[in-house]
Amino acid sequence: MDKYALERARGCMTAAGLFFKPGAEDISQVIELGLRTEEDPADIYESCTKRTTADKSVLAMTSLIIFFLVRDGVTVKKACMSAWKIADKFNDPIIQSISNALMAAEKPKVRGKLVAGFLSSQKLQDKLSLAIYLNLIKMEDTFRAHMQELSKQPDNETRIMGAAFAGAVYGLKEVSAAGKPAV
Numbered sequence: 001m002d003k004y005a006l007e008r009a010r011g012c013m014t015a016a017g018l019f020f021k022p023g024a025e026d027i028s029q030v031i032e033l034g035l036r037t038e039e040d041p042a043d044i045y046e047s048c049t050k051r052t053t054a055d056k057s058v059l060a061m062t063s064l065i066i067f068f069l070v071r072d073g074v075t076v077k078k079a080c081m082s083a084w085k086i087a088d089k090f091n092d093p094i095i096q097s098i099s100n101a102l103m104a105a106e107k108p109k110v111r112g113k114l115v116a117g118f119l120s121s122q123k124l125q126d127k128l129s130l131a132i133y134l135n136l137i138k139m140e141d142t143f144r145a146h147m148q149e150l151s152k153q154p155d156n157e158t159r160i161m162g163a164a165f166a167g168a169v170y171g172l173k174e175v176s177a178a179g180k181p182a183v
Contacts, residue, residue: 015167019159034066057094069168105136131162
């Protein structure tokens with residue numbers, strides 16, 4: 001783990017907290033679980049899928065993406081691919097959500113249909129796809145730009161997961177700077 005992992009972890013939790021509302025405890029718990037970078041990724045996956053909630057796989061993928069963002073300091077795409085490999089070992093169909101997010105970000109011909117599906121769906125797996133997509137698309141490469149885009153999303157779950165991913169990528173310095181008034 002590199003020396004900036006702690007900053008990425010703090011950034012992740014700070015950013016996720018910006019959108020936290022009661023009722024999203026499962027998501028915040030798996031974000032925290034993803035910050036335990038000393039554990040084996042397969043153990044994190046299994047502990048998430050043993051939960052009693054309906055969307056265990058989504059929670060596991062969120063946790064794993066955070067894990068790889070913080071521990072390895074990789075891009076969102078690489079973190080998603082690493083999480084995909086773990087889920088694939090367990091034959092989890094959640095990998096389709098990651099595939100859809102990656103396709104929406106990289107293939108303009110299918111982007112509109114996929115993103116419309118993410119936005120209109122009430123399924124947590126589609127909210128995960130949207131959160132990933134919003135962290136992959138080309139936009140001004142700043143934490144503020146990502147937070148502005150996330151704040152436009154109608155669902156808390158999308159905002160929390162997307163903010164956690166962005167916070168892990170940009171780290172504490174950028175998150176702290178976003179909270180300070182301009183001089």
